[in-house]
Amino acid sequence: MAEVGEDATAGEEAQREGADIYNEEGVIRASFLAHIGAAIADRDTVTLKRDVSDLHQSELGDLLEALMPDQRRALVDLMGADFDFSALTEVDEAIRMEIVDAMPNAQIAQAVQELDSDDAVYILEDLDEADQEEILAQLPFTERIRLRRSLDYPEETAGRRMQTEFVAVPPFWTVGQTIDYMREDQNLPENFYQIFVIDPTFKLLGAVDLDRILRTQRAVKIEEVMHETRHAIPATMDQEEAAREFEQYDLLSAAVVDENERLVGVLTIDDVVDVIQQEAEEDLLRMGGVGDEELSDTVRATSRSRTPWLLVNLGTAFLSASVIGLFDATIEQMVALAVLMPIVASMGGNAGTQTMTVTVRALATRDLDIYNAGRIIRREAAVGLINGVVFAILIGLVAGLWFQNPGLGAVIALAMVINMMAAALGGILIPLLLDKFGADPAIASSVFVTMVTDVIGFFSFLGLASLWFGLG
């Protein structure tokens, strides 16, 4: 019975600490995980319902990610109707699909009805067409219409991310009428931050923040306190652009309208925070030469998704090699050149990456535009020249002393200045050009910048050496 005793302790501990299931590092406590694992193994639904039902959806999501695959499915089964399906919006796509694929469509349909429409769409959109249809067919009419409308908008648009539950009132209502309506209506969304004002055709007229309503006398008409919604979001707007509107205007929620300016949903800041995180993550991964990869991806999916980038790099590596090949006779006569040449290329690559990183980020945040591009290009060129000269002197001295050959020091120093300037200009002009021609600078800049610094680094160093020493 020692095991049961231990379980009880872990459970009590979790409760005593106000369900803080994380340790100081923000990782789920091993004791809590063992406790849940044991309850799953024992099929102990009483314990599970007690200790899992109260978790926030994101905590449940973290728990799911920490469990083994068959534990996950067992947990969903054992919890039954007590399982909070919104947790599936908090886990990796691979884990979500693994859980959803194991569920019969009827059960998914049941679960989806409990969710806010945006969460329901998030889960449904990854299913194949046939399953989607089967699930939608089992939903009540209004729910089905709402979800289908969201799903009809393209992926990654505001229409896909919006919540179709909202509060809307006519402009001639008074504040008092509005408050009374909210006190009585049982069908209000779970949370809302503003009330929209619409005409009889659902055309959006404005919005009122809740704090405005609370501060206003009951007799005042809604149209007197509403503000124009300058930032209504078209349903077809890209989610990234919508996120930028939220950021720029510090919005908490925004009306989503169709092509006729009719209110179809509301986009809230919590979804936008996820979009911002996701976009920042995409930029970072792309600059590292990784696509839309997730930690839960399989070996096969990972190795396949990384191959294209490695292939491109292979092409540029052979290009650099062929530049070196031009000087094979030179190298044969002075092997020190082979020893030193990677230094020139590597320093250039590094400096180019620095400039490129700043440029790509500034383009993403729209901080770099036609008004400052000229100034920034001049600044980068100046930085390249200064750092080029500083490091040229340093490297020239070390190389000259190492090989007891002052001429070699002079050659590498000169090559260094050339390559650092090339790095600076490549680092800023390549992303700018890619952006101008509609390519994503985060994806493609890295490979072109290192191509430039490798090719120019090898060519300038070996070429100068061949001239200086009359070799080759």
Added chain:
Amino acid sequence: MAEVGEDATAGEEAQREGADIYNEEGVIRASFLAHIGAAIADRDTVTLKRDVSDLHQSELGDLLEALMPDQRRALVDLMGADFDFSALTEVDEAIRMEIVDAMPNAQIAQAVQELDSDDAVYILEDLDEADQEEILAQLPFTERIRLRRSLDYPEETAGRRMQTEFVAVPPFWTVGQTIDYMREDQNLPENFYQIFVIDPTFKLLGAVDLDRILRTQRAVKIEEVMHETRHAIPATMDQEEAAREFEQYDLLSAAVVDENERLVGVLTIDDVVDVIQQEAEEDLLRMGGVGDEELSDTVRATSRSRTPWLLVNLGTAFLSASVIGLFDATIEQMVALAVLMPIVASMGGNAGTQTMTVTVRALATRDLDIYNAGRIIRREAAVGLINGVVFAILIGLVAGLWFQNPGLGAVIALAMVINMMAAALGGILIPLLLDKFGADPAIASSVFVTMVTDVIGFFSFLGLASLWFGLG
């Protein structure tokens, strides 16, 4: 008079389009900028007040960034009391300091009083101690106390970012009393999303969302509708950690409490969105070998801030060179090795960067933890082996054909497999180890990973060649 005519047109155009001062690419329209520039040159305060006063603070911030330095200062002067100082929270630090430094402290004190406390702190915190004190001394008592309390918390904490204006009521008030209080009190914050419940000593008891108040009958007591604030943020909590709480629990605003659990302020989602952006930006820049750099930095500041990273890279580049130096005799006998060796290093560097990027990001989002580290390490090793073998075959064939030397193809293929495995393991273990020892993996991983792939790439290729061909 043609110029005046043109100005009027641009101004009217800006107004007609609902003050959309941006073009389709999200950049400020050239016509609007020219119009404002001309008005500044003419010292035409009427036009400026008409066309600039209505801008949102972030629009005004973008306008400031697009103007020339002396235009910025002139605009602030000409606008006088109509200038919205909250725009200064939306511009680069260098531009903010440039504007603030040109203002007399009395004028700053005047401006600061108009701002929300969090914006005021944002502007004051960058000033030197003496100026801060002089400005604070000119503020009314309560304002001074509030700002000083925020400024007393360390930089980048919740206490620094919080707003000290909030609505708090006792638990025994009814919903009706609370609404009446809000209707009458003129000193409410400009916007608020929840009401806090406190005891007479300001100890935080709970919170009520505004929609909950609106749905509840007037006679109900606040304590019956309030929810426990499980996510009260200690004022000393790091802003990044606070942002993570907001993200995890989808918070809109959260109470900030001092060490005695007393309510001292409120942190709102719009500040948190900025923190999230900033942290994502920091990670990206650090991985690119750039520090806390801004686009408006000078040449000198930029070149200085990039030097440390280049110095470290210089060290590792000389290390790689010395590895090559071990095999100079080998290279002398077979110069094709010098031509091909950068390919092995470059492919390894690329694969290592891919793995490292995924690892650094997963560590930042806490998706990588002790529960999946083992699995991820095994996955990366497998991906390294598979991609190593695939590219080894490809490179071996090309190299063998290029130099008409099958043995050379075999050697580079073997070196490739070794280096791709090293890249995979280095790419995941180096960030994990740095993280374990408390270093920021985003900063330091890149240099160590490429050091590993360069050294192992050169050593394995040249070493294997020297064995295979019996050279050196």
